[in-house]
Amino acid sequence: MRRSTLSMQLYRRVLLLLALTGLALGTTLYLFAEREIGEASDAQLVNAAQLLSMMMQDELATGVLVQRGEVIGADGDPLLTREDARAFQASYDSCMFAVFWQGRLVAQSGWGAPVQLVPRRPGLQNFTAHADRWRSYGLLDGSRRLLIVVAQRHPARTSSVERLLSELGLPMLALLAVAMLVLWWTLRKSLSQVERLAATINARSLSDLEPLVPQAWAPDVEPLVIALNTLFARLEGAYELEQAFTDDVAHELRTPLAAIRVQGQVLQRLAPQALGEDVTRLMATVDRANDLVDGMLTLARLNATSLSIRSVDAHELVGEVVAEAVASLPVDAMEFSVTPDHIVRWPCDAALLRIALSAIVGNAIRHARAGGRLDIAIVRATDRLVITVGDRGPGIPAGDRERLLRRFEHGADGTSGSGLGLSIATKAMTLLAGSIRLEEHPDGIGLLVVLTLPALAEKALPGTVPP
């Protein structure tokens, strides 16, 4: 089923309601107008009949019809003069008439429906002539012998209703279109609160679980805000549990490893020469297990790290990482160089950058020690800081580079290592909103690791992607 947005659903429903209301209102108006127009037309018929009656008053008073006692024809008719007929037509151009004296036709308009079809009854009547519908009104005079019938075609009556509709229809449609637009805009405007809420949540850093202030939001989204706050509180609790679990794991794993290591060192001192190499290998295995535990703890803790962004001297940081590496190596095992040889300030989280650099340098020492050199360059651009770490080791084939950034992936050289170094660096760089790339050394020998850091606003980190 296709998903439709909340606003679209609401829009459709409100629009349907609007259409139904409009239709009902229109129908009512139409029926009302038709009735009014019908009544007005009927009144017109009555007026027309009364006009005719008045026009004939004089002739009736002189007793023309009674005296003669005979039927008078249409032409030379003294009952209704030609002028009278024209005056009638001027006032009621859509009306025909017929006048009957004791049931006999004594005068007629000469146009409209055939006289024999006209109902010879007083009052309002409907009749049909030549497929047209007509409405007539018969007026009986006081003597009850003279009947004046005035008739009007129905189409003449409905045409006024149609005109009304056509004149009203366009403005109504325009009004509807405007209403649709205003309605859509209002809906979007109201629902923008939800979008703003989403943007606010998105802009938070991974570890920012501060509750939202419900008063800062429209009451409609308050339930959502409260639900989010509950979720934040639960997550906070989960993070704390994870921290506690991590500490437990550290303790539980480190203690037996420490015991093995100390026993190994005791053996190393006491063992006969023949065993020396085996003990050394044992110690190396224990150290590897320790590296693995350390790496796992670092990785787990990275998830729960809260960022503190401030101006950091990248040169000093690199110096500390190199010092640590140098202290762990025999003298002259590797030659280190750092450019430039002065302070390079950049806003970022020092602890995270240090973890990333340590992992990269540690990785280089483990895999590229035979190359004998490690060159680190810090390049500051306006919008980013790039740190490259180049070694002279075996390098990594292009096809393996992506894979080696993942957890527990080992290179093809079969050397020991926790398999976590590069993934720790990747994780730390992701948290810093930066990136890590593995490239071939420009000289063709060795690996070049490129760390790119964006400029981060102090304290806040926008758009952190959860793991």
Added chain:
Amino acid sequence: MPRLLLAEDDADLGPAIKRALELEGYMVDLFLRGDDVFAAARANAYEVILLDIGLPHGSGLEVLRDLRAVGDATPVIVVTAFDRTQQRVAGLDAGADDYVVKPVDLEELAARIRSQLRRRDGRQNDSVSIGAVTLDFSGQVVQLDGQDVPLTAKEFRVLALLMRRSRRFVSKADLEAELYDHDNWAESNTVEVAISALRRKIGRDFIHTARGLGYMVGAQER
């Protein structure tokens, strides 16, 4: 023979450390419970106490606080698996003199014990030892494996600065400034000359260098 108290509840690690330290020439009493540690520390005069934090019947931190509360000033090295900064600070706040994170390297542990013993003897403020080299600030004497090494004033100043900031790189500019303060002059290669003389006199392995960072002495304290 220096007498040490070792508090470690792990059935493997405790005896292993005890055996290793005995090989180093210490007398070691091993205890598994916090309350036993407190009682033993009160009853006997130990040179150094090695204290695990996660002890049953009174955690290491509680024992440490109790000892300090009753005025016991025996040097305490906390040995623990917890390496988080705030826990480290908690240990030091409770009155620990040093802090070692598991897995413990025996050489490092032995060095820390020696350092505590030296401190107790009142030698901590005027000398520092790195590897086989000991530098006495007040006496202006440098010894290599216990033998005096004759150094010029400049060489001594360079070595003293490096040893004060051990395990950190010291830039050439900082070394030049150190010499300048005393002599009011420094030729452009004064530092290099002093470094190469030091390498000749105390071994070329002792001073590390990295282009762009400077010089560093940094083998672990022995």
